[in-house]
Amino acid sequence: MIRSLAPEVVNQIAAGEVVERPASVVKELVENAIDAGGRRIRVEVDAGGCERIRVIDDGDGFLPEDLPLAFASHATSKLSVLQDLDHIATLGFRGEALASIGSVARASIRSRRHDRDAGAEIHCDGGRIGEPQPCGCPTGSQLEIRDLFYNTPARRRFLKSPGTEKARIQELLAELALARLDLDLTLVADGREVLRLPAGQSLTERFASCFGRELARGLLPVERAFGELRVEGVIGEPDLARRDSKLELLYVNGRQARENSAVHAIRQAYREFLMGGRFPIYALTVALPPDQVDVNVHPRKAEVRFLESRKVAGCLHETVRAALQGRAAAASAGGVALAPELPRARSGFPDLPRDLFGRADGGAVPEPTAATSAPPVVVRDGADRPPFGHKSATQDPAANPDQNAGPAPAARPNPFARANGRFLQVHDLYLLLEGPDGLLIVDQHALHERVVYERLRAEHRARAVTVQQLLVPTVVELHPGEKAWLLEVAEDLAAEGLQVGEFSPSAMAIYGVPAVLAKTAPERLLRALLADDGADARPRLREQISERFHSMACRAAVMGGDRLTDEEIAALLQAASTLEHPHNCPHGRPTVLTFTHGELERYFRRRC
Amino acid sequence: MKILCDRTQLQEAVGVVSSVVPTKSPKPILHNLLLRVDDEGITLFATDLEMAAKTRLDAVKVSRKGLLLLPAREASALLRELSDPTVTMDSTDQRCRIESGGGSFVLLGEDPSQFPEEIKLVSNKRVELPAGRLLRMIQESAFAAAREETRYAINGVLFDLAAGCLRLVATDGRRLALSYQNIDAAQAEFKVVVPLRALTTLSRAIPEGSKDPLQIAVGDKQIEFTFGKTQLISQLLECRFPDYEGVVPKAADTSVEIQKAVLESALRKTAILCSDDLRMVKFEVGDQALRITAESSARGRADVSVDVNVKGAGGSINFNPDYILEALRVCQLDQVRLDMSDDSMPAKFTLGESFTYVVMPISGT
Ligand SMILES: Nc1ncnc2c1ncn2[C@@H]1O[C@H](COP(=O)(O)OP(=O)(O)OP(=O)(O)O)[C@@H](O)[C@H]1O
Ligand SMILES: [Mg+2]
Numbered sequence: 001m002i003r004s005l006a007p008e009v010v011n012q013i014a015a016g017e018v019v020e021r022p023a024s025v026v027k028e029l030v031e032n033a034i035d036a037g038g039r040r041i042r043v044e045v046d047a048g049g050c051e052r053i054r055v056i057d058d059g060d061g062f063l064p065e066d067l068p069l070a071f072a073s074h075a076t077s078k079l080s081v082l083q084d085l086d087h088i089a090t091l092g093f094r095g096e097a098l099a100s101i102g103s104v105a106r107a108s109i110r111s112r113r114h115d116r117d118a119g120a121e122i123h124c125d126g127g128r129i130g131e132p133q134p135c136g137c138p139t140g141s142q143l144e145i146r147d148l149f150y151n152t153p154a155r156r157r158f159l160k161s162p163g164t165e166k167a168r169i170q171e172l173l174a175e176l177a178l179a180r181l182d183l184d185l186t187l188v189a190d191g192r193e194v195l196r197l198p199a200g201q202s203l204t205e206r207f208a209s210c211f212g213r214e215l216a217r218g219l220l221p222v223e224r225a226f227g228e229l230r231v232e233g234v235i236g237e238p239d240l241a242r243r244d245s246k247l248e249l250l251y252v253n254g255r256q257a258r259e260n261s262a263v264h265a266i267r268q269a270y271r272e273f274l275m276g277g278r279f280p281i282y283a284l285t286v287a288l289p290p291d292q293v294d295v296n297v298h299p300r301k302a303e304v305r306f307l308e309s310r311k312v313a314g315c316l317h318e319t320v321r322a323a324l325q326g327r328a329a330a331a332s333a334g335g336v337a338l339a340p341e342l343p344r345a346r347s348g349f350p351d352l353p354r355d356l357f358g359r360a361d362g363g364a365v366p367e368p369t370a371a372t373s374a375p376p377v378v379v380r381d382g383a384d385r386p387p388f389g390h391k392s393a394t395q396d397p398a399a400n401p402d403q404n405a406g407p408a409p410a411a412r413p414n415p416f417a418r419a420n421g422r423f424l425q426v427h428d429l430y431l432l433l434e435g436p437d438g439l440l441i442v443d444q445h446a447l448h449e450r451v452v453y454e455r456l457r458a459e460h461r462a463r464a465v466t467v468q469q470l471l472v473p474t475v476v477e478l479h480p481g482e483k484a485w486l487l488e489v490a491e492d493l494a495a496e497g498l499q500v501g502e503f504s505p506s507a508m509a510i511y512g513v514p515a516v517l518a519k520t521a522p523e524r525l526l527r528a529l530l531a532d533d534g535a536d537a538r539p540r541l542r543e544q545i546s547e548r549f550h551s552m553a554c555r556a557a558v559m560g561g562d563r564l565t566d567e568e569i570a571a572l573l574q575a576a577s578t579l580e581h582p583h584n585c586p587h588g589r590p591t592v593l594t595f596t597h598g599e600l601e602r603y604f605r606r607r608c
Numbered sequence: 609m610k611i612l613c614d615r616t617q618l619q620e621a622v623g624v625v626s627s628v629v630p631t632k633s634p635k636p637i638l639h640n641l642l643l644r645v646d647d648e649g650i651t652l653f654a655t656d657l658e659m660a661a662k663t664r665l666d667a668v669k670v671s672r673k674g675l676l677l678l679p680a681r682e683a684s685a686l687l688r689e690l691s692d693p694t695v696t697m698d699s700t701d702q703r704c705r706i707e708s709g710g711g712s713f714v715l716l717g718e719d720p721s722q723f724p725e726e727i728k729l730v731s732n733k734r735v736e737l738p739a740g741r742l743l744r745m746i747q748e749s750a751f752a753a754a755r756e757e758t759r760y761a762i763n764g765v766l767f768d769l770a771a772g773c774l775r776l777v778a779t780d781g782r783r784l785a786l787s788y789q790n791i792d793a794a795q796a797e798f799k800v801v802v803p804l805r806a807l808t809t810l811s812r813a814i815p816e817g818s819k820d821p822l823q824i825a826v827g828d829k830q831i832e833f834t835f836g837k838t839q840l841i842s843q844l845l846e847c848r849f850p851d852y853e854g855v856v857p858k859a860a861d862t863s864v865e866i867q868k869a870v871l872e873s874a875l876r877k878t879a880i881l882c883s884d885d886l887r888m889v890k891f892e893v894g895d896q897a898l899r900i901t902a903e904s905s906a907r908g909r910a911d912v913s914v915d916v917n918v919k920g921a922g923g924s925i926n927f928n929p930d931y932i933l934e935a936l937r938v939c940q941l942d943q944v945r946l947d948m949s950d951d952s953m954p955a956k957f958t959l960g961e962s963f964t965y966v967v968m969p970i971s972g973t
Contacts, residue, residue, distance in 0.1 A: 456885055459905050466888060468928070469952055469968040470781050472850040515970045516885045518782060518928065521758040552884060 017299035018100040021159060022049025022148060023168040024300060025105075028097035029143050030176060033057035035078065035090045038140065039199065040184040043173060047190070048165030050148055058140040061113040064120040067132040070109055071124040073099035088295050091255055103127035104155070105148045111141040126151045170195060171246070174210035178283045179251045181206060203234055207283065211247065215240055215281065220327060222284070224319045229288045229312065231319040236281035238273035238324070239583075239590065247281035252293055254285070257304040262286070265313035269320035271543070273581070274588040282320070286312060310485075317539070415440055415583075415592055416576040423569055429560040431569060438596040444572070445560050446585035451575045453553035453586040457546065460516065465497045468518035473501075473509035476523050482530050483508055489537035496541045498525065516545055550586040609645040609674030610698045614667060615708060618695060619687040621652050621665045622680070624838050627809045629680040630656040640677040642723050645670055654680060655724055659806050662726065664837040676704055677717035686713060727841050731827040733796040735769060737789060739822035739835050743814045745776045745787040746807050747938045748963045752785035753778035753804055764801040764845040766852070767824070767831070771797075777852045783931045783967040784855055787960070798826040801849055806831075806842035813838060856966055857956050860947030862893055862920035868944050868959075872936045874912040878902040879929040881910040888970050892924040893948070902929070925951045926970040932957070935965045 019025055026043055033041045038057030046052040062070060069075040076095030078088075101107055102124035112119030119137035123130040149156035159165060166189050177185050177197050187195035197209055208216035218237035224230070236247070250262060270280040294305040306312045419433045419440065426432060431442040478486070486493075486508050490500050497514030510522040517525060529540050558564065564572070576582055576591075585591055601607040622641065630638055633656065642653040649666040676699045687695070692709030699705070702717045746765070754761035766777040775788040810833050814822070823834040826844075833840045878889045883904035892899040899913045925948050936944075939959040948955040957965040 455906065459883060460885065462905055463886075464972050466886065466926070466970050466972060468782055468970050469954075471779060471784055471855050471954060471966065471968050472781065474781065512971070515888060515928075518887075518970075519756065521754075521756060521761055522781065524758055548885065556884075 018096055019104060019148075020300070021168065022053060022165045023172045025049065025053055025101055025145055025148065026055065026169050027172055027176070027300075028092070028101065029053070029055040029145075030173070031091035032097065032143075033059055033141065034180065034183070035092050036060045036141065039182065042186045042188070043169070044188045045166065045169055045190075048160075048162030049145075049169055050159055050162060050165060051146065053145040053148070054142065056140065056142045058138075061116075061139060061141050062109065062111040062120070063113065064116070064132060067109065067111070067120055067122045068129065070098050070122065071102040071107070071127075071129045075099070089253070089290050091301075093296070098124075101145060102129070104152050105150065106146045108144050109141060110135055110137045110144075112137050112139050114139040166190075166194075175249055175256050177210060178203065178206060178249060179254045179256060179285065203283065207234065215247075220323050222319050222323045224315070224322070226311075226315045226318075228292075229286065229315055231284060231286055231315055233284035234282065235284065235320055235323055238270060238280065238588065240281050241270075241274050241278035242281060243278065245279040247283075248279055249283040251283070251285035252295075252304050253287055253290060255295060255301065255304070257295070258302060259304050259306060259309065259312070261309045261313040262306075262316050265317040266320050268540075268543070269317045269324065272546070272586065272588065273324060273584050276587070278588070284316065284319075286316065288312070321539075414577060414579060415594065416573050416579070419573065419577075421570070421573075423566075423573065425564055425569060427560075428563045431573075433573070435594070438594055438598075438600060441593045441595075443560075443585075443589070443591055444562070444564065444569075445557050446589050446591040447576055447582075448557035448572055449553045449585045449587075450579060450581065450591055451572065452556045453549050454579055454581075456549040456552060460545065460549070465495065466515035467497045467499060467512035468515045469512045470510060470522060473503070473511050474522040474526075475503050475507050475509050476526055477507045478530075480506070485537075486526075486530075492538045493529075493541055496538055496545070498541055500526070514541070514545060516548060520544075520548075546586070553586055609643070609676055610670075610672040610696070611645055611650065612669040612671070612694060612696045613650075613665065615687060615690055615693055615695045617665055617667060619684070621650070621663050622684045622687055624663045624813055625652045625654040625661040626680045626684050627812055628656055628659045628661045628840075629654050637677070637718055637722055638724075639680055640718060640723065641680045641683065642720060643676045643678060645673050645676070647673065653726055657724060658803070659809065659840070659842045660724075660727055661809070662839045662841075666837075672698075674699065675720040677702065677720050677723060678704060678715055679717065682715055686715075727830065729825055729827045729830050729832045729841060731825045731832070733769075733798050733826040734823060735774060735791050735796060736793075736821050736823050737774070737791055738818065739814045739820050740816060740818040741789060742822050742824075743811055743816065743818070745774075745789060746811055748787035748960065749776040749778040749785045750804060750807050751778070751934050751938060752780060752783055752965070754780035762801065762845065762847050762849065763805075764803045764847075765807055766799065766801050766849045767826070768799045769797055770799070777849070779850065779852065779855075782928070783935075783965065784852060785935065786852065786856065786964045786966075788962045796826075799849075800826055800831060801845040801847055802831055803842060803845055806840065810835075810840050813840070855954060856964060857947060857949065857954050859949075860920070860956065861949045862918065862922055862947070864893055864898055864946040864948075865917035865943055866898060866914065866946070868936060868939055868942055870914050871944065872933065874898075874900050874914055875929045875933055875936075878910040878912055879933070881907050882929065883907065887928045887930055888926050889929045890924060890926050891946075891948075893918055893922040895922070923948065923951065925955060927955070927967055928970060931967050935959055939963065 018028065022045065026045070026049060030041060030043065033055055036057060036059030038059030040058045042056045044052070044054040066077070074095045076093060078090045078093050078095075098107070103126065106123070106125045108121065108123045110119055110121045118134050120132045121135040122132045149159070169189075170187060173185060173187050173195060177183065181201055181203060182199055183197070184199040185195065185197040186193060195210070197206060201209065204216050204219055207219060215236065218240045219234040220237065221234050223232040248263060248266070249256065250258065252259070266282065266284070267280065274280060292307045294307070295301060297303055297305050415435050419435045422434045424432045425444070429444060431444055433440040433442060483506070486500055487502060493500060497512070498510070499512035500508050500510050503509035508526070510526060513520065513522050513525060525544060528544055529537065583591060625641055629641070633639065638656055640654075644651040644653070647670060649664060649668045649670070651662065651664050653660065653662045655661070686706065690708045690711065695706055695708040697704055697706050699717070702719060704715045704717055706713045706715065749765050753765055754763055757763060761780065764778070766775070768775040768777060772792055773788055773790050775786060777784065777786045779785070814835060820836060825832045825834070830841050830843055875889065878900045879887070879902065881902045881904055882888060883906060889900055889902045892901070896915060896918050897913055898916045899911065901909070901911045903909045935957065936959070941960055945958040946955060947958070951969055952971040954966045954968055957967065959965050
């Protein structure tokens with residue numbers, strides 16, 4: 001017999017998608033608080049949120065007459081008509097979160113609007129919504145969730161230990177916090193304050209509060225505008241790379257969101273600097289008109305889709321690549337620009353201007369009157385506000401006068417350019433050098449590899465592009481999308497020596513390949529470009545070419561175990577002093593380890 | 609089984625079939641040779657499942673018939689080391705005792721019934737030609753086949769028999785080598801691709817210049833070469849071979865005749881100054897002269913001019929010198945010819961009476 005499900009059951013099932021664990025409850029509640037204009041948000045959790053979660057905000061509060069609807073599904077004040085979905089400027093929009101949470105826990109809301117004398121309170125217990133009652137409370141809202149999953153034991157069993165759940169909540173809040181520097185956020189777990197993020201911190205400061213000072217030291221600020229699209233934030237020095245991708249933080253219009261081609265494009269930009277299996281760290285936000293992005297593609301809103309994903313990926317790639325190259329270029333320029341008193345080149349980056357990642361001033365908070373006088377169902381802010389929490393520097397140069405000049409790419413100087421020429425080879429593998437900042441230990445193979453690689457690359461760049469023609473065109477069957485893309489970029493590819501053309505409605509033909517890649521199977525070359533979805537065609541092909549130089553350089557370089565004469569070492573260091581990227585071998589392994597004067601002194605207790 | 613036979617003959621027979629034994633196989637039984645002893649002699653058989661070799665040894669004194677598996681590597685190494693003119697082999701229960709010149713060795717075999725069956729090829733598509741001639745054809749073609757083991761590369765040589773002419777063709781997509789031979793009596797027709805490995809194995813079994821007949825038989829999925837008492841069977845490659853006839857240029861704007869030795873030496877000298885990553889030399893054909901140059905910003909420049917016979921307009925074209933040098937290495941003519949047209953059109957080298965080589969140039973963009 002087929003029966004329709006009781007609404008409570010429907011909500012419980014839906015809750016499975018929205019509410020996975022305590023951290024997802026916290027996420028929804030904090031996002032609601034932000035949407036309500038809260039500036040000061042306090043999160044309290046007991047036993048990792050399994051027993052109790054409380055989120056207190058100083059936002060607009062609920063209209064008392066809206067309270068009964070709060071726990072109803074598909075009830076939202078944030079959108080009314082379908083078209084609104086095309087330009088969502090709030091974090092919530094489905095009207096699903098509270099209904100889902102209320103169906104799997106004992107939830108309550110107390111709230112007072114600033115223009116009312118009294119507040120009201122409502123309970124929802126496993127989906128049963130109570131009657132609103134008047135109560136006294138400060139302005140804003142306070143949501144309390146007890147006994148999560150008490151009525152769905154199966155889900156309860158999937159919860160991890162309270163410690164793990166607490167850690168996830170902390171991570172999540174930190175990630176949210178980076179997108180909104182204008183918020184004052186506090187996390188209290190089991191009565192102890194574990195995260196305290198005052199409003200107005202710079203992105204770097206906030207990064208430091210959330211993830212530690214060590215990491216925050218190696219952050220490079222970036223900012224680029226590409227027409228309506230803006231990319232800004234911080235990227236980590238390659239040597240901060242991690243074994244997991246937890247600190248790859250991407251935000252779209254103030255919302256943390258994954259988008260595969262974007263993530264991939266950023267990783268590609270890092271590739272030359274990273275060892276395999278390492279992930280860069282960054283916190284980057286993409287700001288673009290809301291109609292350019294679909295946020296409604298994932299039940300927990302964890303993913304977004306871009307209307308023009310290639311373009312976005314291209315902009316991210318370009319921003320990151322330029323910053324990494326810029327840092328290297330400034331380094332090889334001699335490092336004179338660097339203040340000599342810096343203990344380590346990578347510390348002391350200029351702090352980010354405050355409004356890069358959210359407004360430090362009051363601008364992001366909507367005028368309260370606008371919301372109160374509006375009909376109960378509105379799209380908050382609509383189009384008049386720049387994409388979530390951002391105000392672009394180009395629109396408001398006064399807010400940050402030196403913004404247009406752009407932060408000078410801070411850079412690590414080429415250590416070999418400044419070494420004093422004294423060296424020692426040890427273990428037939430390492431070179432010890434005396435640099436101005438301290439002691440350098442060099443891996444002779446890695447450094448030589450970099451030298452050969454840059455020479456090959458320079459030689460390649462200096463000569464005309466050559467094409468090994470193919471006897472018979474190689475025909476490659478493709479997806480219509482892949483084919484359309486190839487046709488679009490055919491000219492770019494030809495400029496690098498890969499000649500492709502349309503063969504049939506479902507296939508492309510390769511007529512010639514770059515002569516330096518003549519030994520690679522043409523189809524494999526083409527497929528490698530396609531697999532590398534995300535970045536632009538030409539850089540991708542160039543990467544394939546560089547790949548060949550990598551392996552040639554590796555074979556040509558001196559090995560660990562080769563004893564070098566003083567003349568050879570001097571020649572190697574001489575060649576290294578003009579390197580574009582002296583710090584990593586082409587595979588991303590470090591070439592040099594530095595012990596600064598300070599570090600040596602601390603170690604030998606010459607200074608504390 | 610128990611036999612007495614000539615050591616050298618046995619060593620040769622074991623050597624022939626051992627050439628197909630895989631060095632590392634997840635199926636260890638394939639590391640063995642199968643010996644079948646009947647009243648008249650021994651049949652030796654080995655396979656790696658893609659290829660199988662079989663040979664026959666008749667000058668054997670058989671005391672006891674039987675089947676036996678012998679570990680191939682140990683057996684051939686041992687036979688090579690022994691010095692007595694004869695050996696006796698005596699096996700019971702998968703253990704084989706080999707005795708020769710006062711030494712006694714026991715090799716542990718495996719259960720012969722577990723060994724893959726010999727393949728019997730049924731086919732009426734047969735041709736015969738002198739073995740030494742096929743060896744040359746293989747040498748003149750196989751070098752141009754793709755070496756890289758990718759899904760897209762053809763690691764084999766096309767055997768195309770049609771209208772009484774057998775053509776062997778190989779290409780890696782950048783150059784193509786074609787060697788042919790008229791076989792008047794041939795009625796059959798086939799067009800199959802034979803894996804390089806089989807041809808390398810076969811080449812090793814044929815002495816240079818041998819006039820002895822060699823038979824080729826082609827079935828649906830296999831090809832069989834019979835040479836003397838030895839047979840080699842190989843699976844065919846299932847792939848689409850490009851239309852080679854369309855690729856060989858029929859006409860040319862410029863023809864150059866040049867001494868093979870002169871061309872080879874000029875190329876070797878210029879190639880030294882190519883860069884490692886871009887192997888490219890430039891041919892400029894002028895008035896009765898060929899100039900070959902190479903340049904690398906890191907190494908320097910080479911410039912060699914040689915006298916040649918030129919017919920036609922002349923012009924210039926770039927090649928990977930390695931492609932030409934590899935072909936010259938198997939060329940037996942004193943005088944070779946280059947026919948070329950445009951710097952982006954295929955160029956044709958005539959390197960033998962029945963040996964044609966087509967190379968695609970390197971062009972600018
Ligand atoms: N802290 C709060 N202060 C004021 N109003 C709130 C608060 N939390 C929720 N609301 C109101 O309750 C409604 C329902 O919230 P809910 O989170 O269920 O849906 P939503 O945020 O609109 O969409 P989503 O399901 O995508 O989060 C909101 O639209 C908003 O009007
Ligand atoms: Mg919400």
